[in-house]
Amino acid sequence: MFYLAIRHLLARKRQTLLTLIGILFGSMAYVVISGFMLGFQEYLIDQLINNDAHIRVRAKEEYLHEHTLDREFFGAAAHVFWISPPGGRKDNARIEDPQGWYRRLRTDPRVEAYSPQLIAQVIITRAKATVSARLIGSEPARQVRVTNISAFMTEGKFTDISAGGNRILLGAELLAKLGARVSETVLLSNGRSTPVPFKIVGAFKTGIRTVDEATAFGALADAQRINATPSQVNELAIRLYDVESAASLAAEWRGFSEEKIQSWDEINANFLNVFTIQNVVRYMMVAVILIVAGFGIYNILNMVVTQKRRDIAILRSMGYTTWDVMYLFLVQGLILGSAGAAIGVIGGYWICRYLETVPFGGSPLGAGAGHMTISYRASIYVYAAALAVGCSALASLLPARSAGRMQPIEIIRAGAE
Amino acid sequence: MSILLRNVAKAFGDPPLPVLQDISLEIGDGEFVALTGRSGSGKSTLLYILSTLDRPSGGEVLLSGHQVAALSPLDLHRFRNEQMGFVFQFHFLLPELSALDNVLMPARKTRQERARRSLALELLTQFGLGDKLASLPRQLSGGEAQRVAIARALVMQPRYVFADEPTGNLDSANGELVLNIFRETNRTRRTTIVMVTHDADFAAMAGRQVVLRDGRILGESQASA
Numbered sequence: 001m002f003y004l005a006i007r008h009l010l011a012r013k014r015q016t017l018l019t020l021i022g023i024l025f026g027s028m029a030y031v032v033i034s035g036f037m038l039g040f041q042e043y044l045i046d047q048l049i050n051n052d053a054h055i056r057v058r059a060k061e062e063y064l065h066e067h068t069l070d071r072e073f074f075g076a077a078a079h080v081f082w083i084s085p086p087g088g089r090k091d092n093a094r095i096e097d098p099q100g101w102y103r104r105l106r107t108d109p110r111v112e113a114y115s116p117q118l119i120a121q122v123i124i125t126r127a128k129a130t131v132s133a134r135l136i137g138s139e140p141a142r143q144v145r146v147t148n149i150s151a152f153m154t155e156g157k158f159t160d161i162s163a164g165g166n167r168i169l170l171g172a173e174l175l176a177k178l179g180a181r182v183s184e185t186v187l188l189s190n191g192r193s194t195p196v197p198f199k200i201v202g203a204f205k206t207g208i209r210t211v212d213e214a215t216a217f218g219a220l221a222d223a224q225r226i227n228a229t230p231s232q233v234n235e236l237a238i239r240l241y242d243v244e245s246a247a248s249l250a251a252e253w254r255g256f257s258e259e260k261i262q263s264w265d266e267i268n269a270n271f272l273n274v275f276t277i278q279n280v281v282r283y284m285m286v287a288v289i290l291i292v293a294g295f296g297i298y299n300i301l302n303m304v305v306t307q308k309r310r311d312i313a314i315l316r317s318m319g320y321t322t323w324d325v326m327y328l329f330l331v332q333g334l335i336l337g338s339a340g341a342a343i344g345v346i347g348g349y350w351i352c353r354y355l356e357t358v359p360f361g362g363s364p365l366g367a368g369a370g371h372m373t374i375s376y377r378a379s380i381y382v383y384a385a386a387l388a389v390g391c392s393a394l395a396s397l398l399p400a401r402s403a404g405r406m407q408p409i410e411i412i413r414a415g416a417e
Numbered sequence: 418m419s420i421l422l423r424n425v426a427k428a429f430g431d432p433p434l435p436v437l438q439d440i441s442l443e444i445g446d447g448e449f450v451a452l453t454g455r456s457g458s459g460k461s462t463l464l465y466i467l468s469t470l471d472r473p474s475g476g477e478v479l480l481s482g483h484q485v486a487a488l489s490p491l492d493l494h495r496f497r498n499e500q501m502g503f504v505f506q507f508h509f510l511l512p513e514l515s516a517l518d519n520v521l522m523p524a525r526k527t528r529q530e531r532a533r534r535s536l537a538l539e540l541l542t543q544f545g546l547g548d549k550l551a552s553l554p555r556q557l558s559g560g561e562a563q564r565v566a567i568a569r570a571l572v573m574q575p576r577y578v579f580a581d582e583p584t585g586n587l588d589s590a591n592g593e594l595v596l597n598i599f600r601e602t603n604r605t606r607r608t609t610i611v612m613v614t615h616d617a618d619f620a621a622m623a624g625r626q627v628v629l630r631d632g633r634i635l636g637e638s639q640a641s642a
Contacts, residue, residue, distance in 0.1 A: 003525065004513070004514070004522075004525075007511075007514060008513055011512070011513040310509050311509070311511050311512075313509065314503070315522070317470060317497060318498060318522060318523040318526060318569075319495060319497040319499070319501075319526050320494070320498075320526055321490065321491065322490070324526070408470055409465055409470045409471045412465070412470070412505065412581075413461075
């Protein structure tokens with residue numbers, strides 16, 4: 001029967017070729033679209049994971065509301081009505097009991113590294129240029145283990161800020177805004193204090209504009225002094241051994257701490273939502289292509305079954321069974337499906353290889369790959385082939401079944417009349 | 418005793434329109450039987466009931482001692498493959514296959530296409546088609562195609578050959594050729610042949626004629642030869 005199926009396919013070369021092309025395009029589109037989209041997603045996630053901490057513990061900024069102070073002033077039992085209710089916020093957001101956190105993080109086997117930080121708003125002045133920026137104070141030796149910042153240095157080394165005091169690193173855009181160069185001195189102030197001179201010992205460029213134009217790195221002690229909050233930290237950056245466990249670990253810590261704790265996927269939830277939408281779009285596009293290809297198979301086989309009624313009758317009279325006749329048509333669909341899948345997957349692979357060489361300006365998270373990133377995950381290829389074969393099997397099943405159900409006597413009788 | 422019909426009836430449609438009524442017939446091994454009668458007399462229907470392609474609405478059919486109605490579909494198919502050959506008014510050759518491949522189609526069912534190849538070649542040569550082995554059905558004349566179809570019916574060396582108007586589409590020269598093949602096969606291989614025809618001359622070439630009229634057996638005649 002397989003032999004006859006091949007002969008059937010070869011007897012109508014044009015139709016066979018057209019159906020084949022339909023399936024081929026379906027599986028090829030799946031491979032290319034998936035490779036492209038997943039490559040982009042993998043690249044972005046990779047950047048998110050490697051460049052930033054996996055979990056951030058942030059001090060809560062506490063705001064006062066009407067009844068915040070009731071207990072302190074009047075005791076627990078009193079009902080208080082303020083003429084002018086208290087408002088505003090607590091002085092400085094800080095992590096309570098940082099030593100407790102350090103102890104916990106040191107002993108937790110899931111934590112690879114952590115870095116306490118003090119993030120402060122500062123005003124940087126050079127000659128007449130004044131720019132406000134975020135000063136991230138950290139212990140450089142710890143910071144480089146938690147984030148990838150040392151990979152983004154364009155001048156100097158990240159650990160240079162630890163040598164001596166009053167040294168900072170500036171983002172490349174920030175440097176340009178100030179009109180400064182590395183090794184020059186700028187003045188830093190928290191807005192209330194007298195400006196303090198800092199020496200620029202390096203520059204970095206992450207590729208994210210908002211970071212590059214408003215971020216400065218300094219030693220933790222320097223930042224604490226500028227902010228007038230000695231020995232306080234307001235953020236802990238934590239790197240884990242297993243990225244996937246970040247969300248569950250963050251949830252676990254949230255259970256007992258006052259601080260705001262977020263894992264990398266919670267911080268970047270909007271990115272990840274976009275990925276979900278992308279995946280839906282990807283599946284829908286491929287589904288449409290394959291459904292069209294599937295209908296192609298269905299239509300042609302249906303027509304062929306009608307045309308081949310006499311052949312079916314004679315095959316049945318020779319002793320071929322219902323199943324043999326079904327198999328004859330089913331196998332044609334499957335041959336088309338598998339051949340289309342094979343060629344499509346291979347073609348898709350080569351298109352991906354080509355796409356990879358297409359230059360792709362400035363990557364969104366910096367450290368630019370400089371070209372398209374394509375995923376070659378094996379699952380893409382398996383899915384593409386499975387979808388194509390599955391669709392063609394499904395599409396040929398109905399015509400094959402109707403062929404198998406034909407009774408030889410009815411066809412012969414109809415033919416004789 | 419090889420084919421036995423007892424009180425077979427067949428009706429079509431609703432309300433049932435009787436086509437065959439109360440047919441009892443015995444066809445012995447090695448007989449060459451012609452079923453004749455006018456069109457509408459039910460001879461084709463009788464042939465299809467004899468050959469298991471159709472089922473009677475009443476009565477019973479015994480083939481080589483087996484109740485046809487009691488055979489499982491699988492046994493029925495095996496029976497058709499190994500013991501029956503069919504020739505129709507149209508040759509019903511598969512248009513994609515060469516003459517030789519068409520003849521070997523029944524053998525493919527049981528993967529005997531190699532074993533049966535020499536017999537197929539012998540049959541085709543015997544039928545004067547030795548030079549058309551690779552021809553496609555559309556390259557053959559009507560008579561040639563019908564001879565290929567007969568070779569196909571004989572390639573499994575069946576006990577029974579059923580032919581429905583095998584000469585219906587042929588000129589008399591080709592028709593005679595076909596009839597001679599049947600006679601020869603019947604004589605040398607002892608194959609039972611049941612043939613439907615409305616041509617009195619061809620019917621006369623068979624060993625035994627069964628005449629039908631309005632769904633009943635009108636009479637029989639035994640040929641002298």
